[in-house]
Amino acid sequence: MDADAAPIRLASAADAGAIAVLSRDTIEAGLPWRWQEPEIARFIRSDRHNVIVSDAAGILAGFAVMGYGADTAYLALLAVAPMARRGGLARRLLRWLLKTGEVAGMASITVDLREDNLAAQRLYETAGFVQFARKTGAYYGRVNQVSMRLAMRPAQTTS
């Protein structure tokens, strides 16, 4: 880790409001606000999700939410506040989650994102994610979605 990089920590209930607002203003910009404080608080309480945050001078600089299934993890939300961008924070949040996915024995990690979000596509591509699906109008009939996957290890087969 960078010696002067802001630490990444697990979110607490007190972070839910700020996370919801950052989601509304970045990930959900121009769309109805789905991930409001109660939904974020549920993720924070859930034992099947990790919610991580990083602060700069006491203000939320970035966050991410990942859910863990039996074999596959789902990166539900990830955003960095405009004033904190292009300093490597998204990459560090992602690295934290990929490490936990690896430790949890996940075969793969998937993420859905807006097709018009080229910055995020680039972020995931550089981490090794590959696009495997596309849905026209998936976000309220207005915005197309692409799905990307990172293979962590070959999926287990049952016989």
Ligand SMILES: CC(C)(COP(=O)(O)OP(=O)(O)OC[C@H]1O[C@@H](n2cnc3c(N)ncnc32)[C@H](O)[C@@H]1OP(=O)(O)O)[C@@H](O)C(=O)NCCC(=O)NCCS
């Ligand atoms: C996408 C986002 C998370 C990137 O955050 P960030 O902290 O600025 O990203 P980083 O500084 O860690 O950049 C990591 C890599 O992502 C890519 N990237 C980030 N921003 C980019 C941009 N504006 N244009 C092109 N590539 C970009 C680059 O490959 C970059 O590596 P580089 O700096 O070596 O070129 C941020 O712009 C954001 O929050 N956007 C709105 C919400 C969102 O899109 N969330 C993700 C989808 S759920």
